Amino acid sequence: MLGRVLTIILGAAFFLLAGLGTPALAADASTVNSGDTSFVLMSAALVLLMTVALAFFYGGLVRRKNVLSIMMQCLFAMGLISIQWVLFGYSLSFGPDKGGIIGGLEWVGLRGVGQAPNPDYAATIPHTAFMIFQCMFAMITPARIIGAFAERMKFSAFCIFLILWATLVYDPVCHWVWGVGGFIRKMGALDFAGGTVVHINAGIAALVAAVMLGKRTGYPERAMPPHNLPFTLLGAGCLWFGWFGFNAGSALAANGIAVSAFVATNTAAAAAALMWAGIEWVHGGKPTMLGMATGAVAGLVAITPAAGFVGPVSAILIGLSVSMICYFFVAFVKVKFGYDDSLDAFGVHGIGGLWGALVTGLLATKLINPAGADGLFFGNARQFGIQIAGCAITIGYSLVMTFVILKAVDLLVGIRASASDEMVGLDLTQHNESGYTLLD
Amino acid sequence: MLGRVLTIILGAAFFLLAGLGTPALAADASTVNSGDTSFVLMSAALVLLMTVALAFFYGGLVRRKNVLSIMMQCLFAMGLISIQWVLFGYSLSFGPDKGGIIGGLEWVGLRGVGQAPNPDYAATIPHTAFMIFQCMFAMITPARIIGAFAERMKFSAFCIFLILWATLVYDPVCHWVWGVGGFIRKMGALDFAGGTVVHINAGIAALVAAVMLGKRTGYPERAMPPHNLPFTLLGAGCLWFGWFGFNAGSALAANGIAVSAFVATNTAAAAAALMWAGIEWVHGGKPTMLGMATGAVAGLVAITPAAGFVGPVSAILIGLSVSMICYFFVAFVKVKFGYDDSLDAFGVHGIGGLWGALVTGLLATKLINPAGADGLFFGNARQFGIQIAGCAITIGYSLVMTFVILKAVDLLVGIRASASDEMVGLDLTQHNESGYTLLD
Amino acid sequence: MLGRVLTIILGAAFFLLAGLGTPALAADASTVNSGDTSFVLMSAALVLLMTVALAFFYGGLVRRKNVLSIMMQCLFAMGLISIQWVLFGYSLSFGPDKGGIIGGLEWVGLRGVGQAPNPDYAATIPHTAFMIFQCMFAMITPARIIGAFAERMKFSAFCIFLILWATLVYDPVCHWVWGVGGFIRKMGALDFAGGTVVHINAGIAALVAAVMLGKRTGYPERAMPPHNLPFTLLGAGCLWFGWFGFNAGSALAANGIAVSAFVATNTAAAAAALMWAGIEWVHGGKPTMLGMATGAVAGLVAITPAAGFVGPVSAILIGLSVSMICYFFVAFVKVKFGYDDSLDAFGVHGIGGLWGALVTGLLATKLINPAGADGLFFGNARQFGIQIAGCAITIGYSLVMTFVILKAVDLLVGIRASASDEMVGLDLTQHNESGYTLLD
C-alpha cells in the first residue's frame, strides 16, 4: 500500500520537476533592497504565526473534547493552502490578468516567479518574497471561518470545503482587489491589508456556514463555557504580535507607510480592547479578559483595510467604534436571530472587516499615504461609494459561492458530524486522539 | 445607553480629528534607512510580545482562580498605555523639554510626530518608529508591577492606579533619563535600555504596593504553589525572545552596537539562569525549572541598562552576580521582612534593575560603545557615582509617588479586594469568568 | 557558603576581564549592511525561540509528572551552551582551522571576534552577529536529543552529558562541515542550514541514548498518551515560525537566497504535514493533529540542508517523501526493534535529517543558488557521493562519541533515574516541583 503511494508520488514529482522545475535565475541583486526584504520576510513569518495563534484563540474557546479538532483544522489549512498557493493559487490570484476576473495559469508551479522583483507588486524585494507573504494571507483567511462551524463539522467535509473555497472564493476575490488588472482594484477601492479580501470574505462565509450547519446540540440552552481562556489570551496576544506583520508588512517595504500602519494597528487594537471592556463594565457589570481579547481582535480586524491610510487619531476612532458594533452583533443580533456562530467568526471578523472597509472610505487621507486616496471626511465622497461597492460585491460573491460549495460538499460526504460523534467530541471521533490525559 | 455613548465618542473623535489630526507629511525618504526601520519595527513587535509573555510568566505562578486577573491586568495595560502614549504620554516623555523635568504638550496626539526622522532620538528611522518602540516600553513597565499585588487587588483600583502611575511616574522618569534635556540624562547617567526607567522604577513601585496592600490571606502559612509552571516557562521563554527587541532594538539601528547588545543580553540571561540553578543545587538540594526561569529573567533585567556598553565577559559576570543577589532577596530578605511580594516583582525586577544600573557604572566601556562612557573598572570612577545618583533619585521618586497614588486610589475606591472575593478568586469576582472549566 | 561562591566567582570574573575583556573596536560601519544585520539578528532571535518551542513540542508529549523535566533540560541547554559558546565553543567550531579537524583557541572568550565583519563567514554583518546566530544552533542541537531519553534520565547525568557532547561532538562536526578549512566542507558537501551538523548528529546521538538508557518502565505495554497535545501544537507552530530564522537566516543576508530558502522551508513543512495526515488516513483510519504536527517538523528537518539549494517543487517532493520515511521508522522500525526512542528524536530528526542531506545531493541546483552545486538529478552524480560520505562520517563519529560519553557519565554518576524516581516522576524527584497543582 505504502509502496504504491510512494511510487505514484515519486512519479508525479519527477514529472513536475521536469515540467515546472526550472526556476528563474538569481536576481539582479542591484534592485533588491536588503532592509525591505528583511522586513517582508519577517512579516511573512509573523503572519504564519497568526494561524497558529488563531488555533489557540479559537481552541481555548471550545469545550475540552473539541480542542484538537480546531487546531487540526488550522494546521491543515497551513499545509494545504501552502501547497495550493505554490502550485496554482498564486497564479490564479496574482498571475497575468484575464479580463479583470482572474489571474492566468502562466505562473503555475511558480514558473517565472523568481528572485528578481516584480515591480507591479513590489519593486524592491524578490518576487518570491511577495509571493510567500501573500501565501500567509491565503492560509489564514479560510482558517478564520473555522470559528463558525466549530465543534460539529466533519473533518473530511472541512478538507474538501477548504480547497474549494480557497480556489473558488479566495483566489478570485484576491485577484479582483489586489491583482494587477483586477476589477475592484481598478474601481479604486482601498484595502490596505485585507479588509475585503480577508475579513469580509471569511466573515460572510462564516455566517453561511453557521446557518447551513445548524446549531450545536444543546445550543443555546446548555452552558458551553470556554475550556481554557489562557489559551485564548495566548492566541489573542500572538495575533496582535503577528498582525504587525500582516498590516505593516503590507507596505512591502520598511518605510514610513509601514511605520504608519504599525502605529495605526497598535492603536486601534488598544482602543477596541478598552472599549469592549468599557461596554461590558457599563452593560454587563464586569469587564472580562475574554471581552478585552475579543475587542483587541475586532480592532485589529477593523484597522486592517485602513492601516496604511489613516493617522493614529483615526485609528482610535476605528477601534472604539468597531467594538461597539461587534459587541452589538455578538451579544444581541446573534441571540436575536439564533444562528450558532460558535466562536463569532462572523460577528467579529465579518462585521469588523465590513466596518473597517467602510470606515476606510471615510477616514483615509493622502496626508498619510500619497499613494492612497482621501475619504469622505477628507472631502472625497466618491471613495466612500467605491468602498461600499467593493464590500457589496465581495459579500454577494462570498455568500453565493460559500453556499454552493457547502451544498456540494454536503451532497458529497455530509458536512455535519453525527450526533453521537458530536456528543463524544470531535477529537476522539474525527482524529482518534484527545487533547489532555485524564488520569495522569 | 449604548447609543448615547456612541454619540459622545463620535463627537469627541471628530473634535480630535479636527484639532489634532493633521499628520506630518510623508518623510523625505532619503534619510530613512530601511534596514534600521525594519529592525526597530520588528523590535517594537517583540517588545509588545513581552507584555503577553509577562501575562504567562506571572499567570502560571498564581493559583488557578486568579489566572485571568493577572492576564486581564496585562492586557489592560496594553490597551490603556497604548492610547495614553499616543494622546499625551509620548509628549510628556519625549516632547520639547521643560526645565529638565518633563516634556511639553507640543506633541499631544502625535501632532508633529511624523514619518520624518527626529535626529535628536534616531536619525535613520521615522520619528513615529521611535515613538511606537518607546510605547512598548511604557506599556510593559507598569505591567511588571502586577506581580507584587497579584491575587488581591481590586480591578477598578488597578485601572486608576495604572493611568496615574504611567502619567505621574513613568513619563517624568522617562523624560529625565532619556528625553533630550532630561536632567538625569544631562548628568551623564547611562541606561541603555531601561534599567532605571523600567526596572528600578517598577520594582520600587512593586515593593510599595506589596507593603500597602498587605499580605494575601493565608500567606505565608498556607501553601500557594504555582498552578501551571509550563505557562511560566512559556512566559520566560518569550520574554527572553522579546528582550532581544528590548535591548538590541534600543540601539535604534541594526548596527554593531545592536549586535553587541544582543550578545550581551543572551549571555547574561544564560549566566544568570545557570547561576540560579547552581545556587539551588548547592543550597536547596535540587535545581528547579522555576529557578532557572527566574534566573534568566533576573539576568535579562540586570543586563538591560548595560547591554550596549559591555562585552560578553562582563555580561557573564553581570548574569552570575545578579542571580546571587536576587536569590538572596527572594529567599531570605522577603521572608525576613515578611512583605508579600507575591511574584517577586521587587525581588527580581527592582533589585535586578538596581544591580544592573550600578554595575553599568563599573563595567561600561567605550571599547564597545564609543558613544557611551567608561565605568569604574575602566578607570572612570565618576561614572559609578553618577549611576548611584540616578538610581537614588529614581528610587526616591518612585517610592514617594507610588505611595501617594495608592493612598489616593485607596481613598477613592479601595485598593484591596474583599476577603470573600479573594477567597473565591479574582477571576470570578472581578471578571465573572473562570480560566478553565471544571467539568468538561 | 554563598559568600565563598561569590568571592570565587568575582575573582574569576576579574581575571577573565583582565585576560579577555578587550573587545574589538567598533566596526568600520561602511561594510556593515543594516538590512542584512537586521535580518540575521531577528533570525537569531527566532532560532532561540525554537528551543523554547521544542520544550513545548516535547513537553506536551510526556506524562504530566515529567513535563518540567523536559522543559528544564531545554532551558539548561539554553543556559549552558550560550556560555560554552562564548567561552570556547565558537572558537573550537569556527576559529582558525587546525588540520581540518577543529578550530583553534585563538577566539576563546570571543577575543578578536568584534563588530567588524569576518568575510570568511559573512561579509556584510558584524562578526559577532554571525557568532550569536551560530550560538543558537549550538544550543538547539543537543536539546533535540532530549526526546530520546525523556522521562528517565537523571538530571545530573544530563548536565554532564550536555557539556561533553556539545564540546566533543557538536563543535568538531560543526567545524568539519561549516568551518573554514573543515575537511567535510573541503570535500564539497552541501549543508545549507544544518542537516548533518544539527539533525543527523543529534538524531544518531538520540538513538544511542535511547538504546543505552533502556526502555521506560512499562514501555511498551502500558499506555503513555501525551498529556497535553495543545502544548505540542504550540511547540510545532513556533518551531515552524522559528525555522524561517534557522533556514532563511542561514543565507546570512536578506537576499534572494534567503527568500528562496524561506519558500522552500514553508513548502516542505506543508507538504510533509499533509503527507503524514494522508498516510494516517489511509493506514490508521483517521488523520491526527499529532500526526500533522510531527509531519511538519519532519518536513522542516528534511528541508534544512537543502533549503537554499532547491526550488519549491523540489521542496514539495522532499516534504512528501520525508513523511513516508519517518512514519515508517516511527510506526514500524521502532516497534520492530523495540528501542524506546520516547519522543522520536531519532525517528524524526535523525532519519529526516539523513534523508534531507541525501536528497540535497539529488535535487540541489545552481539555478537557485549559484554558490551551491548541482545534484544528481541536475547532472552531477558526484555531489550525491559527497553527501553520502558526509553523512557516513557524521553518523560514525556521533555514534561512537555519544556511546563513549554516555558510558563515562554512567560510570561517573549513573545515567538512569531510579525506578522509584521514575514512577513518582522526574519533576518531583529531580527538581522538587510539579508542573500543575492538583487541588486548586
Added chain:
Amino acid sequence: MKYIVAIIQPEKLEEVQAELFKNEIHLMTVSQVLGCGRQKGITQIYRGRKESGTLLKKIKLEIAVNDQFLKPAIDAITKAAKTGNIGDGKIFVLDLEECIRLSTGETGGPAIG
C-alpha cells in the same frame, strides 16, 4: 437517611440538576469520573500506536437525602438522564448513618437539606 451515588452522562448534568431542583432537592456534590462500562471506550492512536481505551467521561453525583426524598430523587434522575441507550448510567443507594452540617452543628435529618 440515604446516600445516593449516581453516574450519568456529562451532557445530562444540567437537566438532572433542573429536575432535582423541581423536586426540592437542592444540595448535592458533583465530580468528574471515568466510567468503564458496557459502552465501549474509543481507541486512540498516537504516531501509529494504538491505545484501546476502556474509559469514558462521566459525571458522578452524590446526594444525601432523608428517606422520604429517596424516591423523588431516583425518579428525577431517571427522568432526566434516561435515553434508553447503553451508557446512560446507574444509581447506587447506600445507607447513611449520620450527617452533620458544619456551619451550625445540626445533625441527622435537619442537617441534610
Added chain:
Amino acid sequence: MKYIVAIIQPEKLEEVQAELFKNEIHLMTVSQVLGCGRQKGITQIYRGRKESGTLLKKIKLEIAVNDQFLKPAIDAITKAAKTGNIGDGKIFVLDLEECIRLSTGETGGPAIG
C-alpha cells in the same frame, strides 16, 4: 468501622489535616469536587452571554476510621472547618463493613490505621 465523607471549603484543607493529625488520624483520601449547596454559585459571562453557575469548588475527604476514632475525627473536622458561614460544608458517616490493606493483606480494624 466507619467511612466518613466530609465536604469542606478548599481553603480549609490544610487546617483540617493538621487538626486530624493532632488527633492521630493520619490516613485519608482527598479529592476535588463541585458543590451545589445553599451557598449560591457565581454567574459567569462570556461575550455577553450569562451562565448562572450553581457549582462551587469544594474539597472532599474520605476517611475510614475505627469506631473509637469517629468522634475525634468529626470534632477535628468541625473545629478546623467551621466558620459559621453558609458553605462550610458537611460530614456524612457511612458504615464500613470491611477494610483491607493491600500491601500486607491485613483486614478489619488493624488495616485502617
Added chain:
Amino acid sequence: MKYIVAIIQPEKLEEVQAELFKNEIHLMTVSQVLGCGRQKGITQIYRGRKESGTLLKKIKLEIAVNDQFLKPAIDAITKAAKTGNIGDGKIFVLDLEECIRLSTGETGGPAIG
C-alpha cells in the same frame, strides 16, 4: 450487594482492570484522588520556599458487585495491585442497598453487572 472502594497506585490501573476483567468484573468507575497515607509526600520548593506535601496521586476505583463477586473482586485487585510496599493502597467494602440501571430501569442484582 456490596460497594467496593479501592485506592491503588496510578501505575497499577491497567493491571487491576485486566485482572478484574479476567474475573468477569467489567463495570467500574474510576477517578483520580490524592492520598494521604503512610507513604510520605514529597517536599516541593518554589523560589527557595519549601512546601512539604502530604498528598500523593492515587487512583480510586468504585465497583458495585453482587455478593458472590465480592471475593473475586478483592482477590483480583489484591493480586494486581500488591507489591508489598508502603503505598500499595486499600480496599474498603460498604453495603449497597439498591442499584438502578438508568437505561432499562432494572434494579437490584441484575442492574449491577
